[in-house]
Amino acid sequence: MISKIRIFLLLAFFCASKSYAVLKVMASTENLKTVVKEIGGAHVEVESYCKGNQDPHYLEAKPSFMIKTHQADLVIAMGLELEVAWLPKVLSGGRNLKVMKGKKGYLEVGPLLDVLEVHTGHITRADGDVHPDGNPHVDLDPIRIGQIGKHVAARLALLDSKNKGVYEANAQKLMERMEAKTKVWAKRIAATGTKKIVTYHKTLTYFIDRFGLQSAAILEPLPGVPPTAAHILDVIKVAKQAGVKLTLVENIYDDSVAKRVAKELPGMRVVKVPISVGGRQDILKLDDVFEALVVAFEGDSK
Numbered sequence: 001m002i003s004k005i006r007i008f009l010l011l012a013f014f015c016a017s018k019s020y021a022v023l024k025v026m027a028s029t030e031n032l033k034t035v036v037k038e039i040g041g042a043h044v045e046v047e048s049y050c051k052g053n054q055d056p057h058y059l060e061a062k063p064s065f066m067i068k069t070h071q072a073d074l075v076i077a078m079g080l081e082l083e084v085a086w087l088p089k090v091l092s093g094g095r096n097l098k099v100m101k102g103k104k105g106y107l108e109v110g111p112l113l114d115v116l117e118v119h120t121g122h123i124t125r126a127d128g129d130v131h132p133d134g135n136p137h138v139d140l141d142p143i144r145i146g147q148i149g150k151h152v153a154a155r156l157a158l159l160d161s162k163n164k165g166v167y168e169a170n171a172q173k174l175m176e177r178m179e180a181k182t183k184v185w186a187k188r189i190a191a192t193g194t195k196k197i198v199t200y201h202k203t204l205t206y207f208i209d210r211f212g213l214q215s216a217a218i219l220e221p222l223p224g225v226p227p228t229a230a231h232i233l234d235v236i237k238v239a240k241q242a243g244v245k246l247t248l249v250e251n252i253y254d255d256s257v258a259k260r261v262a263k264e265l266p267g268m269r270v271v272k273v274p275i276s277v278g279g280r281q282d283i284l285k286l287d288d289v290f291e292a293l294v295v296a297f298e299g300d301s302k
């Protein structure tokens with residue numbers, strides 16, 4: 001009898017200590033969640049607020065988000081104002097001092113990277129939903145994904161020092177894999193001969209920069225502002241002059257405007273592309289996101 005009790009107590013202790021050891025992480029997006037999962041492995045339990053088919057700029061601050069935030073050890077966001085419309089509400093509703101801005105349990109990865117499109121001048125409402133600290137879509141560059149992995153590893157190690165070696169090794173692996181694949185993706189894109197593209201939003205700025213491409217035009221007249229008739233005419237003019245043959249519509253947006261534009265431009269292809277893990281049924285890893293983007297270019301030559 002005593003031994004049975006002892007076994008039960010040992011089991012209870014084991015289960016309790018095991019669940020205690022797992023870090024509960026909330027990531028703002030599915031791409032960040034995937035990085036955390038890859039770095040933290042079995043030592044983390046991670047969920048995302050924004051799913052792969054949702055727009056991370058405008059998410060509803062649901063009560064369920066606040067409950068999850070209340071229980072989290074760490075909240076990871078992109079920062080650079082990507083989540084400014086909803087994450088502050090979620091954090092204050094979550095009432096968890098551990099994960100408030102400035103605490104060890106809160107990490108914004110964007111500002112730790114080399115940020116593009118930082119605005120230096122004065123910004124007014126007329127500029128649309130401009131992110132003044134720079135373009136927040138840092139996750140659409142595979143090399144920056146590797147760098148995000150390193151920052152995630154450092155923060156997980158700060159909260160759970162005994163697994164520091166595991167986090168660092170996983171981050172190194174992610175970085176090396178992304179570096180190797182980037183070389184292959186770059187060759188494949190270059191082989192298509194397509195350099196200039198049109199996109200809906202400035203989501204692909206870092207991808208375009210990494211692979212030596214050019215953004216010929218953006219269907220949104222201003223960030224967060226739907227295309228106007230006058231702006232659509234401008235896009236058609238610019239795309240025609242530049243001989244653009246590819247429009248990538250991030251699949252969280254509607255592609256009807258892109259299709260209307262394409263009708264005016266012979267040879268223009270419109271491809272809906274996922275920009276996140278879970279953004280399409282077959283996009284299960286970060287590698288799949290970049291692979292889908294590269295395949296969108298290859299459609300030209302195949």
Ligand SMILES: [Zn+2]
Nearest residue numbers: 057201202223
């Ligand atoms: Zn944006």
